[in-house]
Amino acid sequence: MATQGHAAAANGHDAHGHGDHHELSFVQKYIFPLDHKIIGMQYLFTGILMGVIGALMSYAFRMQMAFPGKAVPPFGLITPEFYNSMVTNHGSIMIFWFAMPVLIAAFGNFLIPLMIGCDDMVFPRVNRLSYQIFLLSAIVLIASMFVPGGGFGGAWTSYPPLSASSVYNQTPYGAPMWLFAVALEFVAFLLGGINFITTLMNSRAPGMKMYNIPIVIWMIIIASILFMASVGPLIAGAVMLLFDQTIGTGFFDPVRGGDPVLWQHLFWFFGHPEVYVVLLPAMGIVAEVLPVFARKKLFAYKTVLWTAIATGVLSFVVWAHHQFVAGIDPRMANIFTVTTLLISVPVTEMLFVYIGTLYGASIQLTTPMLFAIAFIAEFLIGGVTGIFLGASGSDIYFHDTYFVLAHFHYTFIPIAVIAVFAGIYYWFPKMFGRFMNDFWGKVHFWGTAIPFNGIFLPLFYTGAAGDHRRSFDLLNFPELRQPNLIFARQFATISLLVMLGFQVIFFINFFYCMFRGRKAGANPWNANTLEWVAPSPPPHGNFAELPNCHRGPYEYSVPGRESDYWPQNEPAT
Amino acid sequence: MATAIPIATQRSATGIPTGKLALWWVIGSEIVIFGGLLASYLMMRLMYDSWSDAASHTNTVAGAINTFILLTSSLFAVLAHDAAERGKGPQAAGYLLLTIGGGLNFLVVKAIEWTGEISHGFTITTNTFWSFYYTACGLHGLHVIGGMICMGIIAFDAVRGKNLQRVEYIGLYWHFVDIVWIFLFPLIYIAK
């Protein structure tokens, strides 16, 4: 490979390049860092904080759903405006300010340089800028809920004309601020994505060929490319909608020549690939955790990689299934049904590969492994229920019901919560040089995985019985006043409270073990990938000596070897 | 603050320098942004017969002059790259300044053109054709301004022979902005 020449030369000035990094002040190191790991932490903590805010919002509106008209401490009576704003911002936060920063930005920043064996991202300052823009976007979003008129309440899809005019949405400041925050966030992730892609393409350890790259890195890169190729129209659309809101253009006003359906397309052309933008990194995390604790090579590496790429390509031609009944031409819906059902093939294939990895394995049920297995088990449900919605015929009924809501929470919670926990428990020793407590980790696991089903299984039922989304009081509709539906809603809400309660254990465990946990060595899990070569936690510059790569990342239990793992950097003897 | 360059930045597994590779991805992401906007415009332009009447009010002469200016500034940008390639920093900086001059000219023509249109009552809210007109040209204009600022900084370094490879990168960006205009020109000014 052409690189090896340079990289070897570059390794020469390693000592020089990083010698002067030790005298950084606290502010330089943690507030304005250039180190990819610290920036990853910033994304992780900001993302989790936003996730907690989003979860508290779900508490507010789930209480209203279960006990309509009762005061919800500490919010008091939930007004429709407040309800709409909570629903809208919950959706936006969980996807744009929780799932994306944690799955792509936090894990991407932390893992990419470590796992491909180099000392940092290629553009540390762009990386820092990307976080700062992201932080600004989060601040703008939070602020948008406290301006006169309240936060935007037009759903996270923000369909005009409702979102385009304060005459309709009653939030003259909330709506533009929401949109501005989203646009800023896109800019942050574009910068981050360019950094990720360039780093992977140019800065791999010598010897790391295409099929030696760990799956999680591939997934983050594919996700970044998907994001970059799909977000453009929505950035343009956000500018157009912002002009509609603020200076009175008519891009989406039919009377003035615009078209509301255009926004739907601009939004979902991005919105659907976005699902895979967060799904793929989660799949990647699971692909890292499974082989380590199964002590077994990942089944069919190349299949996983190519199915991921196929999923990415297909994700560009399925977007209109979100709009089947939204006013698009019904003939187009047939084309999009075909593509939507097709995309189930690579995704199921990926899941079968993961299940196949467990065949003949030697499974240690550690906390990260439990979460990884739970991801597969729960995501399967999310995937299968998606077919009801992708099949145009049944979508006529299920569209915009709680069935849809339960379906995508069955995909997003495994993605953004369960897989993220698997990743945090797994890489915690690398992040902080200490273990998290395994017992409390398992308590947290059962307290997350079981109540989660308690929330959303009842919602499949209520959705199939006709509960439609985003109504602040379903008792306004006679068909939805049946006692068993009311019970199901209450059951879901109580399960939510239980699940939220168990997260407290996680936070205590996390922060306690950050400082007091059992110390971990460089490679506590006996894993192969390059991040475990660096000390725990890795210093700025990561490796004492930059590693070379000699083999694929999943060579566990290779016959004829004494140890059951074979690190990527170990030369063949 | 310590500004040592990470080894990551200096590696080049693809054989393309890191900065240049990143710039190609920037251009890739810009293609979809402009592509989304222009595709939206094109759909409505093709649907509404009346938009050709609206388009007849655009100033073809100004558009043509601006195309000429941008093409010429692209020539200067590539000459700057050529000079940088030969290690002639000050000469490269000189060409960059000429490119910036082209950008300024472009903006001046644009300003005159917009002033005329606004004084005739064609503002961004007049109707959706003009909304697209101002949004697309405005977004493009912002790219011109951004490119000029970066070019100024790079020219400042280039005089002293520093960071000469960046002359090429900013040139790539400038050519891309030029290409966007090459498509805006027929879309807005010529097809009537």
Next chain:
Amino acid sequence: MSEGNAAHNHTGPGHHHHEPHAPSYYVKIWAVLLVLLIVSITGPMLGNKILTLITAFGIAVVKALIVAAFFMHLNVEKKYIWYVLLTMLAAVAIFYFGVAADVQKYNGSNWTKPASYKYDEDMKKAHEAGGHGGEHGAEHGAEAGATHGAAQ
């Protein structure tokens, strides 16, 4: 040490440099571009719609390709840069063809767009009524927006 020197000093095996051209080479390409520009401006004067489309958009594509190939040096760049750019263009094309069926038409299977039809008619009338469709259009727009909001 600056980033620039670091990256630029690489003349290792992977880093290719194309042959430097004389400035006159670029000037020649520029001259070709100018000729194309003149053709694209004069094209519409012939008054043939199809010819206009060819001279306007066909030439735009040619000009863009010339700038990309010779000024951006894509002719000597690694092939996969083309693939990256073409992928992005493909995304735009997919977007266009997926959306045009709804946005670019007045009607389709079981739907029509009366508002868009009326808008187009009004615009045409305004244009015929007076040279300055602009001011009229502005009033119309505001008025329409207001009635739209209030009447219903």
Next chain:
Amino acid sequence: MMESLIAAASSYAGQIDQVTHVVAILGGFWLLLAEAALFYFVFKYRRSRNPKAEYITGETKQQMKWIHWPHNLVLLCDIVILVFAVRAWYHVKQEMPPIDEEVRVVGHQWAWEFVHSGPDGKLGTDDDVSVVDELHLIVNKTYKFKLEAADVLHSFSIPAFRFKQDAVPGRQISGWFKPTKTGQYDVPCSQMCGIGHGIMGGQVYVHTPEEYRQWLDSKVPKSASLPVKGVDRIAMNQGGM
């Protein structure tokens, strides 16, 4: 399965439920199979029972079969689902069967306006009966609706008919339904339409022809000339059934 959750009161409710059931059976099969395999492996290959893992690359032809066969079978299931789904979709959204009556539906913030064709059976005439949040239909008649939105997006949804269509400002979207069971059903708005989205819901009353005529009589002003023709038409259609 679906009928036990919510009434099926239109001619195509059964067909849409059929799609749901096909998906449930095929999807359920794969779901159970995958979950069973997953938990069986986790149980069987846990460390205490199987201390040494096997080395399987999953890239030999023999091993790839385990991916390829499910791959092909999933594809086959997709095609089956596709056939059912597209048939139902075509029937509900693209076809326009011979119609008996027309009704105009307009979504407002935050109420439905239903314009019934009135005694003369034609929309757009003086005797149209416009009612807020009440849609009155005759059982076993095929209705064509013309759906509009006055301000923002709404979604005209009748769960008991298994029917849903968004109303888009600037567009007029048509479709049809044929109620098959008398009774009273919800017509919620199921697309976010602003603060009052949660209270926006009407009722559809599916009447027998006699009940419908009574309702219509109560709406038509006595002074209007007796619209014999319209009533006759209804009666005639009734006879023809």
